[in-house]
Amino acid sequence: MARVETTEIETGGGAGVPTKRAPVLAVRLGRGRTGGTTLLDFLIQRARNQGREIIVADGDRRNADLAGLHPGAMQPPTDETGDVKEWITAVLIRMAETGRSVALDLGGGDRVLSEYGKDLALTEFCAEIGAQPLALLCMGPDPSDFEHVLSLVRAGYFAPGRSVLVLNENLVPANRTAAAAFEPIVTRGDFAELVKAGARPIYLPALACMDHLRTRGLGFYAAIAGERGTSGEVMDPVRRFMVKKWIARLERELAEVGVMDWLP
Amino acid sequence: MAADDLTQLITANRAKGGRHSPVYCWMRTRHDALAAAIEADGASWPTIASMLVKAGLADGTGKPPTPERARKCWHQVRKDVAAARANAEEKRKLHVSIPIAAAALLPSPMPREPWRPVDRPPDVSPSDQPAADGGEDLLARLRRKINERSGRT
Numbered sequence: 441m442a443r444v445e446t447t448e449i450e451t452g453g454g455a456g457v458p459t460k461r462a463p464v465l466a467v468r469l470g471r472g473r474t475g476g477t478t479l480l481d482f483l484i485q486r487a488r489n490q491g492r493e494i495i496v497a498d499g500d501r502r503n504a505d506l507a508g509l510h511p512g513a514m515q516p517p518t519d520e521t522g523d524v525k526e527w528i529t530a531v532l533i534r535m536a537e538t539g540r541s542v543a544l545d546l547g548g549g550d551r552v553l554s555e556y557g558k559d560l561a562l563t564e565f566c567a568e569i570g571a572q573p574l575a576l577l578c579m580g581p582d583p584s585d586f587e588h589v590l591s592l593v594r595a596g597y598f599a600p601g602r603s604v605l606v607l608n609e610n611l612v613p614a615n616r617t618a619a620a621a622f623e624p625i626v627t628r629g630d631f632a633e634l635v636k637a638g639a640r641p642i643y644l645p646a647l648a649c650m651d652h653l654r655t656r657g658l659g660f661y662a663a664i665a666g667e668r669g670t671s672g673e674v675m676d677p678v679r680r681f682m683v684k685k686w687i688a689r690l691e692r693e694l695a696e697v698g699v700m701d702w703l704p
Numbered sequence: 705m706a707a708d709d710l711t712q713l714i715t716a717n718r719a720k721g722g723r724h725s726p727v728y729c730w731m732r733t734r735h736d737a738l739a740a741a742i743e744a745d746g747a748s749w750p751t752i753a754s755m756l757v758k759a760g761l762a763d764g765t766g767k768p769p770t771p772e773r774a775r776k777c778w779h780q781v782r783k784d785v786a787a788a789r790a791n792a793e794e795k796r797k798l799h800v801s802i803p804i805a806a807a808a809l810l811p812s813p814m815p816r817e818p819w820r821p822v823d824r825p826p827d828v829s830p831s832d833q834p835a836a837d838g839g840e841d842l843l844a845r846l847r848r849k850i851n852e853r854s855g856r857t
Binding site: 515526626632 | 729733735737785792851855
């Protein structure tokens with residue numbers, strides 16, 4: 441697939457030249473259905489669109505959405521902690537051997553990470569092999585989503601210096617505004633504390649035609665390039681424009697909080 | 705820690721537990737991919753055994769795996785994975801959700817051995833530095849974005 445230019449904000453290797461950068465271990469954490477898969481999927485497609493290879497690893501066997509979108513994804517054989525731990529080791533071996541970034545979906549992740557942390561400190565391991573760990577902490581407006589994120593951060597299961605707090609607009613109830621829905625979270629003192637400590641907060645905008653894309657087996661960049669999905673359909677120009685604007689908006693979010701060089 | 709060390713870590717962990725051979729662990733970790741490959745192309749056990757030998761993996765007796773031992777090990781892995789999946793499915797069916805109100809009363813799980821900070825400072829880029837204003841700009845930006853999307857501008 442040809443590289444697709446999507447936004448006025450250039451990202452990474454300009455003029456189609458892939459940028460050589462340290463591999464990134466991007467780990468999605470947070471409760472299920474909080475937009476982590478969408479963000480990881482975007483980062484995977486973004487890296488590939490810019491000419492960087494990336495390993496896709498879906499450890500959430502109960503909702504293996506990422507593996508559904510990327511059929512070659514690595515998956516643990518079962519969701520038993522022992523199997524998932526062995527599988528994480530296999531993922532890390534592949535990262536170390538290939539020097540490629542990893543997009544890792546661990547679902548809720550706390551149980552496995554707490555167990556795995558006894559065998560191998562992920563952040564230290566990343567430093568050892570020259571990789572950069574990145575935590576993607578996803579939440580909707582439900583205060584318990586943030587509580588879950590907070591408990592993960594405080595427990596220190598996986599607390600790299602690079603963390604992004606992702607507020608997912610898609611989860612805002614139809615009868616509420618995003619401002620009203622997220623206000624209880626963004627005005628909390630402990631939310632401000634996380635930001636003060638270095639976490640970068642971004643707003644993940646909703647994409648109205650997301651289901652349309654998914655059901656037609658189209659990636660974001662393939663859709664705007666006019667390619668055919670697995671259904672054989674080409675995205676219509678209206679939805680193509682929506683996807684293009686969504687990508688541009690998300691790129692701007694990432695650029696404005698200064699995390700472009702954190703991404704896979 | 706290099707990849708070789710990680711492989712040794714698996715081997716060492718297994719040696720401690722002593723339950724499964726490195727070949728078994730290797731096959732179980734890659735169960736889905738291996739099953740798909742065997743289903744698509746059939747199983748050539750001499751080829752698979754040769755690949756395992758090249759990877760330096762040993763069977764339960766510590767020897768390089770023969771085709772027959774590799775086949776038997778795969779049979780065991782398939783059986784165990786099927787049983788584990790059936791067990792997980794059974795647990796899922798029996799799982800009773802904790803009501804939200806009750807869950808809110810439960811304390812956050814704490815690790816018995818929290819991770820320690822890294823001994824050496826990681827490589828940092830300018831974007832790794834915490835915001836000089838204590839993140840006020842980042843918070844103000846976030847609120848502005850949310851307001852924009854809510855039509856409050």
